[in-house]
Amino acid sequence: MPFLATLADELQSSMPYYVCTHVRPDGDAVGSQIAFTRYLNSLKVKAFCILTRDMPLNLQTLIKDTPYIYLEDMKDDAGILIALDCADLTRLPASFKNLTHFLNIDHHPNNPNFAKHNYVQENFSSTCEILITLLREVGWNFDLIAAQALYAGLITDTGNFSHSNVSANTFACAEYLLQCTHLQPYEIIQSLFEQKTLAQIRLLSLFLSRIQLHCNEQIACIELTRDDYVKTNTQHSDTEGFIAHALTIQNVKIAAFIEYNEHFVKGSLRSKAPHLAVNQVARQFGGFGHICAAGFQCDSRTFNRNQLIQALANLIAQ
Numbered sequence: 001m002p003f004l005a006t007l008a009d010e011l012q013s014s015m016p017y018y019v020c021t022h023v024r025p026d027g028d029a030v031g032s033q034i035a036f037t038r039y040l041n042s043l044k045v046k047a048f049c050i051l052t053r054d055m056p057l058n059l060q061t062l063i064k065d066t067p068y069i070y071l072e073d074m075k076d077d078a079g080i081l082i083a084l085d086c087a088d089l090t091r092l093p094a095s096f097k098n099l100t101h102f103l104n105i106d107h108h109p110n111n112p113n114f115a116k117h118n119y120v121q122e123n124f125s126s127t128c129e130i131l132i133t134l135l136r137e138v139g140w141n142f143d144l145i146a147a148q149a150l151y152a153g154l155i156t157d158t159g160n161f162s163h164s165n166v167s168a169n170t171f172a173c174a175e176y177l178l179q180c181t182h183l184q185p186y187e188i189i190q191s192l193f194e195q196k197t198l199a200q201i202r203l204l205s206l207f208l209s210r211i212q213l214h215c216n217e218q219i220a221c222i223e224l225t226r227d228d229y230v231k232t233n234t235q236h237s238d239t240e241g242f243i244a245h246a247l248t249i250q251n252v253k254i255a256a257f258i259e260y261n262e263h264f265v266k267g268s269l270r271s272k273a274p275h276l277a278v279n280q281v282a283r284q285f286g287g288f289g290h291i292c293a294a295g296f297q298c299d300s301r302t303f304n305r306n307q308l309i310q311a312l313a314n315l316i317a318q
């Protein structure tokens with residue numbers, strides 16, 4: 001029986017389903033939320049996307065008439081939780097720890113299967129790719145808004161079908177969305193990637209000017225501070241996708257983007273090939289992630305940048 005069909009009997013309409021994702025959501029996270037909420041609504045099940053106000057503007061355009069609630073506005077949290085693209089419970093908003101964890105659909109390695117029903121597939125490029133596959137299995141009639149959201153997830157998690165996580169199924173999923181709806185890929189590209197503010201471009205310029213190469217020019221490291229955001233009138237979420245620029249440098253195998261805040265340091269790590277598993281290094285710093293894309297957050301008092309560069313250099317030397 002298709003996985004989603006096995007859940008059908010348990011879906012109830014008395015309690016709302018809160019379709020959640022990880023903090024600092026990306027295209028895959030929000031795309032999954034939108035599509036799954038719409039799927040549940042099509043079954044006459046009361047469901048809402050739970051969004052946060054720090055969500056990037058370009059992702060907000062995908063929501064359209066999908067029912068949602070801002071986490072900040074939630075007064076009563078009695079509901080049933082569905083977690084999408086969430087590597088573990090620590091990635092969920094703290095106020096949701098006490099809800100019934102009904103369903104967990106994800107593609108992160110080491111997901112501990114924290115819900116009653118779990119569908120975790122590491123070999124999928126994105127949670128959106130998993131959802132398209134599962135929704136096809138149950139013969140769901142994809143609507144345009146869901147298809148656009150899912151397509152957005154596919155392209156953001158695969159770097160426009162350029163990363164090592166792309167498979168034949170990834171393209172088959174994209175093809176299916178185009179076949180069954182009037183989806184126009186260029187429209188999604190425009191609404192996701194061509195909506196930058198001048199301030200964001202200035203921040204990008206600053207980001208590029210900070211690139212430093214280490215380890216025989218194989219590691220690119222970029223550091224931004226809170227002051228940099230203040231000066232450019234931008235915020236953390238405005239750096240989405242910046243790190244990919246550092247990886248385009250010849251000979252660079254790994255890029256590390258370090259953001260310094262008052263109390264903590266946030267690191268993003270990317271590698272060009274699956275044999276450079278940057279999630280191993282992220283774990284050393286208390287983080288997690290995919291083989292080629294991982295991150296961590298740690299106390300700024302204990303963080304040592306040279307230690308990070310050394311750990312990455314060790315990875316290359318292996």
Ligand SMILES: [Mn+2]
Pocket residue numbers: 028029085107125126127157
């Ligand atoms: Mn994802």
